[in-house]
Amino acid sequence: xxxxxxxxxxxxxxxxxxxxxxxxxxxxxxxxxxxxxxxxxxxxxxxxxxxxxxxxxxxxxxxxxxxxxxxxxxxxxxxxxxxxxxxxxxxxxxxxxxxxxxxxxxxxxxxxxxxxxxxxxxxxxxxxxxxxxxxxxxxxxxxxxxxxx
Amino acid sequence: xxxxxxxxxxxxxxxxxxxxxxxxxxxxxxxxxxxxxxxxxxxxxxxxxxxxxxxxxxxxxxxxxxxxxxxxxxxxxxxxxxx
Numbered sequence: 001x002x003x004x005x006x007x008x009x010x011x012x013x014x015x016x017x018x019x020x021x022x023x024x025x026x027x028x029x030x031x032x033x034x035x036x037x038x039x040x041x042x043x044x045x046x047x048x049x050x051x052x053x054x055x056x057x058x059x060x061x062x063x064x065x066x067x068x069x070x071x072x073x074x075x076x077x078x079x080x081x082x083x084x085x086x087x088x089x090x091x092x093x094x095x096x097x098x099x100x101x102x103x104x105x106x107x108x109x110x111x112x113x114x115x116x117x118x119x120x121x122x123x124x125x126x127x128x129x130x131x132x133x134x135x136x137x138x139x140x141x142x143x144x145x146x147x148x149x
Numbered sequence: 150x151x152x153x154x155x156x157x158x159x160x161x162x163x164x165x166x167x168x169x170x171x172x173x174x175x176x177x178x179x180x181x182x183x184x185x186x187x188x189x190x191x192x193x194x195x196x197x198x199x200x201x202x203x204x205x206x207x208x209x210x211x212x213x214x215x216x217x218x219x220x221x222x223x224x225x226x227x228x229x230x231x232x
Contacts, residue, residue, distance in 0.1 A: 034232055049157055049158055049161075051155070051157055051205070051208070051224060051226070053208055054205060054208035054209075054224070057208055057209075058208075058210075079231065090232075091231075091232065111232055114231045114232045115229070115230070115231050115232035116228070116229055116231075117210070117229065118229060118231040118232075119157070119205070119224075119226065119229055119231075120229055120230060120231030120232075121157060121158035121226065121227065121229065121230055122230045122231075123158070132158055132159050132227065132230075133230045134228075134230075135227070135228035135229065135230050140228075
């Protein structure tokens, strides 16, 4: 399991290649990468704040939950903080599993929990304004689908 | 008891600092919030809508009713927006 919380950019392709290497009993790898997108056309920066210490712990707990719940080989989570510009990579998750269903579901679970349970906060900066991104009800709702099964 | 109290995102901005040492006898997080709100207007403003405030004790998410017994670090922040 590799968890990295970092300011530096990274190459998701190279990370995936490294992550995939050396697994002879895993038939499936799923990866997701999140990028800074410009919804309104005026985004100058996406500033990401986090809670050093708690961030790593929270992600570790989420990853352990995923490993308990699905038959996974390995889990990779990289999440950046600091000031990012449009098109830059923010984060990636990847999972390996013997079979694809476990790898897909666990990757979705990791994403859902990272969005609402890992202590990151995004601020969108334009030439006119700087606004904290509000948490969405649908992000909270997304967690409920993992309850009780 | 002496607590390290931390603030993130707009709570940090409204209070004007990221962390501070607080000497308190508050038994719960809610009591600590009530005490901070009486200190200065900036705290009162930051904590005016508690439905928008999340809390962690010693880097574990918890809720406002949680006991501060044994706590060293308490953090306040808005709902998280990672991913």
